[in-house]
Amino acid sequence: MSRLFTASAVALIASLSAAHAKTEIQWWHAMGGELxxxxxxIVKGFxxxxxxxxxxxxxxxxxxxxxxxxxxxxxxxxxxxIVQVFEVGTGTMMAAEGAIVxxxxxxxxxxxxFDPSAFLPAVVGYYTDTDGNMLSMPFNSSTPILYYNKDVxxxxxxxxxxxxxxxxxxxxxxxxxxxxxxxxxxxxxGWVSWIQTENLSAFHNQPIGTEQNGIGGPSARLSLNGPVQxxxxxxxxxxxxxxxxKYGGPVGGDxxxxxxxxxxxxxxxxxSASRAGxxxxxxxxxxxxxxxxxxxxxxxxxxxxxxxxxTLWVLSGRPDxxxxxxAKFFEYLSSPEVQADWHQFSGYLPIxxxxxxxxxxxxxxxxxxxxxxxxxxxxxxxxxxxxxGLRFGNYVQIxxxxxxxxxxxxxxxxxxxxxxxxxxxxxxxxxxxFEAQSQ
Amino acid sequence: xxxxxxxxxxxxxxxxxxQLAITFIFFLWPAGQxxxxxxxxxxxxxxxxxxxxxRNFTALLDSAEYLNSLxxxxxxxxxxxxxxxxxxxxxxxSVDRMLKSSRVYTTLLVWPxxxxxxxxxxxWWFIFNPTVxxxxxxxxxxxYDWNHVSSKSDAMILVVIASAWKQISYNFLFFVAGxxxxxxxxxxxxxxxxxxxxxxxxxxxxxxxxxxxxxxxVVNIVYAMFETFAVxxxxxxxxxxxxxxxxxxxxxxxxFVGQNMGSSAAQSVxxxxxVIALTIIQFRWVEKKVEY
Numbered sequence: 196m197s198r199l200f201t202a203s204a205v206a207l208i209a210s211l212s213a214a215h216a217k218t219e220i221q222w223w224h225a226m227g228g229e230l231x232x233x234x235x236x237i238v239k240g241f242x243x244x245x246x247x248x249x250x251x252x253x254x255x256x257x258x259x260x261x262x263x264x265x266x267x268x269x270x271x272x273x274x275x276x277i278v279q280v281f282e283v284g285t286g287t288m289m290a291a292e293g294a295i296v297x298x299x300x301x302x303x304x305x306x307x308x309f310d311p312s313a314f315l316p317a318v319v320g321y322y323t324d325t326d327g328n329m330l331s332m333p334f335n336s337s338t339p340i341l342y343y344n345k346d347v348x349x350x351x352x353x354x355x356x357x358x359x360x361x362x363x364x365x366x367x368x369x370x371x372x373x374x375x376x377x378x379x380x381x382x383x384x385g386w387v388s389w390i391q392t393e394n395l396s397a398f399h400n401q402p403i404g405t406e407q408n409g410i411g412g413p414s415a416r417l418s419l420n421g422p423v424q425x426x427x428x429x430x431x432x433x434x435x436x437x438x439x440x441k442y443g444g445p446v447g448g449d450x451x452x453x454x455x456x457x458x459x460x461x462x463x464x465x466x467s468a469s470r471a472g473x474x475x476x477x478x479x480x481x482x483x484x485x486x487x488x489x490x491x492x493x494x495x496x497x498x499x500x501x502x503x504x505x506t507l508w509v510l511s512g513r514p515d516x517x518x519x520x521x522a523k524f525f526e527y528l529s530s531p532e533v534q535a536d537w538h539q540f541s542g543y544l545p546i547x548x549x550x551x552x553x554x555x556x557x558x559x560x561x562x563x564x565x566x567x568x569x570x571x572x573x574x575x576x577x578x579x580x581x582x583x584g585l586r587f588g589n590y591v592q593i594x595x596x597x598x599x600x601x602x603x604x605x606x607x608x609x610x611x612x613x614x615x616x617x618x619x620x621x622x623x624x625x626x627x628x629f630e631a632q633s634q
Numbered sequence: 635x636x637x638x639x640x641x642x643x644x645x646x647x648x649x650x651x652x653q654l655a656i657t658f659i660f661f662l663w664p665a666g667q668x669x670x671x672x673x674x675x676x677x678x679x680x681x682x683x684x685x686x687x688x689r690n691f692t693a694l695l696d697s698a699e700y701l702n703s704l705x706x707x708x709x710x711x712x713x714x715x716x717x718x719x720x721x722x723x724x725x726x727x728s729v730d731r732m733l734k735s736s737r738v739y740t741t742l743l744v745w746p747x748x749x750x751x752x753x754x755x756x757x758w759w760f761i762f763n764p765t766v767x768x769x770x771x772x773x774x775x776x777x778y779d780w781n782h783v784s785s786k787s788d789a790m791i792l793v794v795i796a797s798a799w800k801q802i803s804y805n806f807l808f809f810v811a812g813x814x815x816x817x818x819x820x821x822x823x824x825x826x827x828x829x830x831x832x833x834x835x836x837x838x839x840x841x842x843x844x845x846x847x848x849x850x851x852v853v854n855i856v857y858a859m860f861e862t863f864a865v866x867x868x869x870x871x872x873x874x875x876x877x878x879x880x881x882x883x884x885x886x887x888x889x890f891v892g893q894n895m896g897s898s899a900a901q902s903v904x905x906x907x908x909v910i911a912l913t914i915i916q917f918r919w920v921e922k923k924v925e926y
């Protein structure tokens with residue numbers, strides 16, 4: 196009996212020390228469904244490629260939920276080493292100087308292989324400080340594109356190979372589709388804030404805020420109540436009243452994709468990263484892809500679209516060996532093979548030039564129509580101050596305000612100018628608060 | 635009445651200790667933290683903290699969104715209370731008149747109470763989903779375009795139904811018990827005097843039921859104000875345009891999603907005051923003045 200006990204105790208100690216030999220690195224992320232499964236596959240690849248570190252991915256819900264969880268954990272001193280934060284959280288993360296380890300610093304300290312110039316400029320610009328240092332590790336970046344139902348186009352007597360290029364065509368095509376009875380509504384959209392406000396502004400070379408859309412510093416204020424944005428919101432309201440456009444709800448617009456899948460709406464504007472999901476759901480009809488529409492009477496349009504998605508931030512206050520592991524993991528993540536695989540599976544943009552080139556070499560873009568649209572759109576022109584990206588504090592809340600004011604507009608309580616003025620006024624109050632808090 | 639005298643001074647404290655510890659850890663300490671936080675301004679990560687006095691509170695009173703939330707909460711609480719108590723009373727009166735199978739009926743009616751609020755929310759979200767739900771489909775046939783994603787009133791109706799539905803069971807049980815406590819002889823006497831069923835209900839049953847009704851009134855208002863978070867979160871998330879953003883949800887949203895801890899704490903202090911007021915009403919008024 197006692198011998199058995201000793202033996203099992205020894206076995207226990209042995210197993211414990213074996214577990215200890217590998218340093219565990221917690222990675223909190225917001226990738227659910229198919230993307231989450233792919234992410235775990237990538238992590239597994241890393242864990243099997245070496246025997247020092249074990250990255251443990253944990254799904255924490257939506258982007259805001261993941262960020263909130265990480266911040267709450269930091270306040271309770273239980274933070275993960277790596278957390279995935281969406282682009283609008285960038286302002287908040289950057290301002291939290293004591294809470295984060297900038298990626299350029301991490302890679303330098305750990306002596307890891309890291310060349311910021313290998314990343315696509317449209318991606319890096321969004322996540323560097325004013326000195327050009329990369330603060331977080333780009334992981335998944337996407338840009339909104341247009342998906343359309345070729346079958347409905349054909350039924351309505353439209354050319355299924357020609358998606359609408361301008362908003363005027365968008366309106367015209369939608370009307371034809373509805374009049375012919377091919378579908379009940381013309382188009383819907385995910386993300387009114389990201390697509391119909393921020394990207395609309397960038398695509399028409401209009402500012403969203405002062406100080407280069409906030410990239411210049413925390414004293415920036417909003418300015419998205421310009422004539423182009425007002426005109427577009429006015430149109431959306433008009434089209435919603437006519438039934439041409441259907442609103443899919445706040446934040447990501449959860450109700451928008453079902454409208455497209457069920458063939459109720461003929462077109463949807465959504466993230467290029469929803470491509471995998473759209474293909475999986477659009478089984479009964481043929482799918483087409485196009486760039487975002489633009490107003491051809493606005494000078495400088497189309498400029499280029501901006502990215503969305505998320506980067507990986509490293510939080511401070513973890514043991515040293517975890518940082519060594521995090522640096523190794525980042526090296527692995529940005530390798531062309533892993534990047535190309537992730538990009539081709541998910542529809543997120545390849546974040547390095549090497550991954551893009553690898554995809555071209557493999558002939559991936561010819562084989563998969565629509566997979567290059569986002570890339571072409573994001574690199575359409577050299578980014579201007581208005582189309583590099585945006586960076587504001589408290590921006591999660593400001594996005595909420597954009598949704599709310601848009602809903603006020605739809606409900607008929609405000610006109611487009613009034614709604615956008617209210618976004619600016621309420622948003623600026625939050626920006627002032629943020630500037631005061633972070634000093 | 636005989637009183638038990640404890641000679642040991644320590645024993646009563648020891649016996650009370652677990653309860654006191656729970657009260658302290660889960661009520662007093664967090665409440666104290668909230669009060670402290672409500673006077674501070676802090677960044678998301680808690681790195682910079684400044685004392686701002688009453689600024690968080692004055693900002694609330696100046697905020698149109700907060701005043702809107704107060705209004706929404708009032709409309710929501712009153713509607714939920716009226717709907718859930720009205721329907722429950724109707725069902726209870728029906729059961730009271732039933733001779734056979736009233737037990738089966740009662741059992742079935744109690745079921746929804748066992749459903750978690752989040753599940754109830756999802757359930758009604760599916761039933762009323764503008765794209766795949768059965769109700770919008772049926773409403774469409776009679777010419778009503780249901781869309782709680784963009785219509786404020788539709789959204790309010792949805793959260794009221796989802797929240798009231800769950801509470802009907804609870805109210806129903808109390809009403810049934812209350813009805814059974816009313817002597818049948820009173821109603822029979824009225825019937826002999828020629829009073830019809832409606833007259834009997836309003837002149838005899840309803841007044842005699844008032845202790846139960848008052849009790850349920852307070853319980854339902856508390857329920858609607860504080861326990862419907864999960865329903866709101868799983869159906870409308872406070873939208874559209876804050877049309878269903880009740881105070882409890884706003885505390886969560888501003889604090890946990892918006893990372894504005896100071897304002898969120900100030901709002902929870904306001905809520906705390908409301909709870910205290912409701913508790914005083916219940917103990918001073920309802921429990922003492924209404925005769926059982």
